[in-house]
Amino acid sequence: MDKSSGDEIWEDSFDKLLDPRPQQSNLNIIKKNVRLSYNIDTSVENSSHSIKGCSPKSCNRSVSISTPNYNHLGKDLFNCGLSPINRLQLDGFEDTTEKCNADKDAEPNTKKRGLIVPSKNQIDTFSKFSNQTNKVACASNQSNKIVGVVLKPGKWRKSLNIFRQTQISVLNESKKLESRNSVCQDRKSIFLNGLNKQNVISQQDFYKYCNQGKPLKFNAAYSQYKMLKTHKIGEGAYGEVFRYTPNRKGCKNDLVLKIIPIEGSIEVNGEKQKNFSQIWPEIIITKKLSSIQGFANIEKVSTVKGKYPQHFVKLWKRYDDEKGSENDHPGLFGENQLFVVLELHFAGSDMSNVIFLNSEQSFYALQQIILTLAVGEEDYQFEHRDLHWGNILIKSTTKKHICFKFNNTDLIVDSKGVNITIIDYTLSRITIDECCYFNDLSNDEELFQASGDYQFDIYRMMRNELKKPRLPNLENARFHGSYSEWPDFLATFTTIIGIDKRH
Numbered sequence: 342m343d344k345s346s347g348d349e350i351w352e353d354s355f356d357k358l359l360d361p362r363p364q365q366s367n368l369n370i371i372k373k374n375v376r377l378s379y380n381i382d383t384s385v386e387n388s389s390h391s392i393k394g395c396s397p398k399s400c401n402r403s404v405s406i407s408t409p410n411y412n413h414l415g416k417d418l419f420n421c422g423l424s425p426i427n428r429l430q431l432d433g434f435e436d437t438t439e440k441c442n443a444d445k446d447a448e449p450n451t452k453k454r455g456l457i458v459p460s461k462n463q464i465d466t467f468s469k470f471s472n473q474t475n476k477v478a479c480a481s482n483q484s485n486k487i488v489g490v491v492l493k494p495g496k497w498r499k500s501l502n503i504f505r506q507t508q509i510s511v512l513n514e515s516k517k518l519e520s521r522n523s524v525c526q527d528r529k530s531i532f533l534n535g536l537n538k539q540n541v542i543s544q545q546d547f548y549k550y551c552n553q554g555k556p557l558k559f560n561a562a563y564s565q566y567k568m569l570k571t572h573k574i575g576e577g578a579y580g581e582v583f584r585y586t587p588n589r590k591g592c593k594n595d596l597v598l599k600i601i602p603i604e605g606s607i608e609v610n611g612e613k614q615k616n617f618s619q620i621w622p623e624i625i626i627t628k629k630l631s632s633i634q635g636f637a638n639i640e641k642v643s644t645v646k647g648k649y650p651q652h653f654v655k656l657w658k659r660y661d662d663e664k665g666s667e668n669d670h671p672g673l674f675g676e677n678q679l680f681v682v683l684e685l686h687f688a689g690s691d692m693s694n695v696i697f698l699n700s701e702q703s704f705y706a707l708q709q710i711i712l713t714l715a716v717g718e719e720d721y722q723f724e725h726r727d728l729h730w731g732n733i734l735i736k737s738t739t740k741k742h743i744c745f746k747f748n749n750t751d752l753i754v755d756s757k758g759v760n761i762t763i764i765d766y767t768l769s770r771i772t773i774d775e776c777c778y779f780n781d782l783s784n785d786e787e788l789f790q791a792s793g794d795y796q797f798d799i800y801r802m803m804r805n806e807l808k809k810p811r812l813p814n815l816e817n818a819r820f821h822g823s824y825s826e827w828p829d830f831l832a833t834f835t836t837i838i839g840i841d842k843r844h
């Protein structure tokens with residue numbers, strides 16, 4: 342906000358907190374040109390102010406943005422059907438503000454958990470245009486709006502899978518889409534500058550990494566007697582997550598098990614199971630980042646074999662009854678099924694389910710997120726690449742401060758009672774000893790066609806950034822998509838905290 346403009350009138354304690362902090366600017370952690378908050382505080386809700394130099398026209402935003410940021414600056418404040426500002430409306434989404442004329446005669450959209458399924462008209466339009474361009478134009482909409490797969494904000498992979506399952510006949514009409522799907526589902530981890538043989542991790546190498554000679558028996562390794570107060574707390578497209586208190590002395594932390602089926606031939610949750618090589622980057626990344634404040638703390642990785650233990654199946658059913666699961670029933674796994682189990686420290690609830698007590702708390706949570714990313718990037722050229730609020734966990738803490746070590750400099754941030762943890766490195770990238778581990782996102786064409794939230798615009802914007810000519814070396818790869826994500830992230834984040842009146 343331009344202070345000379347007399348706009349201080351709109352400033353509140355939250356904006357003041359966003360003044361660049363000299364220490365972090367000097368370290369290049371906070372860029373000087375990071376956009377400040379748009380004052381999405383409670384004070385702005387009943388106002389219709391604008392920010393100097395950033396009128397909707399002068400903002401120069403792409404017409405494909407489904408959640409234009411400038412909406413909350415003008416009279417359309419909080420009136421965008423796709424905006425996270427109206428997050429609660431998204432579950433039963435009806436886009437009343439930006440309907441395509443072509444939709445007028447369309448049958449109503451089918452709603453399935455977590456997914457806003459496009460109408461037949463939208464899909465036809467999608468198929469028609471997707472062969473020509475990766476921006477799907479809506480015939481009657483002058484603004485070239487993306488109408489591909491409309492996904493719920495946050496975890497998108499399951500929604501995408503459900504879309505594939507439910508719309509399979511329509512997708513079959515488009516050969517190009519069909520072939521993209523098969524490529525996409527057979528996603529491969531790629532080592533940027535590794536040798537070919539490094540692409541393949543043998544079972545034996547994997548077991549060795551887990552300190553095992555062979556897979557353990559699932560039922561015995563995770564018998565219910567070793568675990569107290571076990572319950573399912575979450576799920577992803579790749580696995581189930583259970584929380585428990587270890588039944589052993591001296592173990593202070595609750596742990597979570599992330600159980601991921603691998604190497605099997607049956608599809609699970611609409612995805613082909615990963616093989617050892619494909620899961621390898623996630624394991625390496627999790628282990629490497631584990632010692633950095635703000636990343637998930639891992640206790641151990643193991644490989645187990647066998648049917649899903651009955652006590653986990655019961656907990657899975659309970660979760661399904663209470664909350665509804667989008668995943669396949671784990672009873673489908675046979676005796677020979679292999680699973681990789683990640684044992685992580687319990688790190689709290691994801692941000693979409695947390696209500697901050699005040700603006701300070703949310704601001705310091707943001708500081709923690711930024712510093713975590715900064716340290717990860719500095720130490721390992723880490724990029725998360727899917728950092729939506731479902732992948733940020735928040736836990737209360739009695740510690741007054743959270744300490745980070747950035748480039749041998751200690752940085753201390755107030756906790757304000759919250760501790761953040763960044764999770765889910767499925768799409769992340771890391772460089773260790775000159776070897777870069779990542780999943781190739783470029784095959785996930787539908788992800789770049791998705792709309793429904795500003796989150797999906799970010800994916801497109803990042804892809805465009807990466808398409809810009811550059812030298813194929815690591816230094817360059819590192820430069821792209823680094824701190825440049827922050828302004829948008831910051832804007833989204835401040836939007837999010839503003840909308841839910843969390844302060």
Ligand SMILES: Nc1ncnc2c1ncn2[C@@H]1O[C@H](COP(=O)(O)OP(=O)(O)OP(=O)(O)O)[C@@H](O)[C@H]1O
Nearest residue numbers: 498575576577578579580582685686687688689765
């Ligand atoms: N360390 C943890 N502490 C607390 N909850 C966790 C932890 N790790 C995972 N979870 C919970 O489990 C859910 C799924 O975990 P995660 O995102 O790692 O799975 P995934 O299969 O990789 O997801 P995706 O579908 O995005 O690929 C999270 O959203 C979160 O609610």
